[in-house]
Ligand SMILES: Nc1ncnc2c1ncn2[C@@H]1O[C@H](COP(=O)(O)O)[C@@H](O)[C@H]1OP(=O)(O)O
């Protein structure tokens with residue numbers, strides 16, 4: 001069971017980490033990022049946000065481990081000295097009492113292996129790093145998993161318009177979902193803007209869908225064939241990160257398709273846990289492309305699932321059927 005102090009610490013930590021990310025956005029020169037072993041990018045903000053969140057959680061729940069994306073070994077050693085100094089300096093601007101060694105320690109708290117029993121946090125300090133580097137959408141995604149089930153999620157979308165239809169009216173949305181209690185939207189000061197609900201579309205031809213910008217992360221051609229089968233005529237909305245789950249949860253779009261680009265890719269739990277709970281608590285449905293529930297109980301990845309389909313609910317079965325029928 002989530003305690004009141006854990007809930008508040010998690011929300012405050014995601015808002016603080018989002019500030020760090022927004023601070024770094026204006027300083028994204030070449031020295032602010034590197035390529036990881038898997039060739040994906042990581043920036044000083046990814047490391048800094050993980051340090052800020054896991055440091056805050058360590059204070060409130062020191063015995064609860066975390067599954068985080070980043071690893072401080074990517075920051076250690078002489079070759080990483082410049083990057084490391086920049087990470088520490090961005091963290092200290094917001095949490096002055098942290099030192100180089102406590103920053104690295106906090107990042108290293110994310111090395112838990114997950115699993116079916118007990119409680120653990122899962123954190124993607126920046127989901128959609130490629131979007132962040134392009135000055136597009138990204139998210140800070142934190143969730144609590146208890147005995148294999150996602151029970152609480154905070155999804156920070158620092159650059160997402162508060163009102164999708166009115167992007168000039170302010171940005172920065174923080175979604176908070178709790179199992180059995182719904183999903184609400186907060187502003188960047190943590191003030192509640194009320195509960196959100198998925199849209200009420202029941203006719204798939206009236207649905208809109210969203211998908212990744214990156215063609216390496218989802219099969220755009222397959223999604224286009226699904227849209228054709230469903231009779232959807234509007235263009236897809238391409239957006240980086242778990243902001244796509246926010247879009248479904250608050251009814252900006254009805255369908256999010258994440259269709260596997262290659263066999264063998266295992267989706268990571270931190271890429272979905274918070275977003276999935278936001279959608280289901282807002283009344284929607286999330287499965288993999290076969291219609292099976294996502295299984296967060298088997299380690300750091302969703303290795304028994306393939307791809308993701310998130311919808312408003314009523315049209316879910318029709319979308320799963322179309323995804324299967326359009327498979328190449
Ligand atoms: N082949 C792949 N299929 C699906 N997702 C991927 C693939 N490769 C990387 N990702 C992940 O997609 C997420 C971003 O999704 P989106 O494009 O929808 O914003 C990132 O967390 C990224 O992980 P990573 O952090 O390893 O780069």
Ligand SMILES: [Mg+2]
Pocket residue numbers: 124126127128270271
């Ligand atoms: Mg991610």
Ligand SMILES: [Mg+2]
Pocket residue numbers: 046069124125126127128129
């Ligand atoms: Mg990430």
Ligand SMILES: [Mg+2]
Pocket residue numbers: 040041069129
């Ligand atoms: Mg990454």
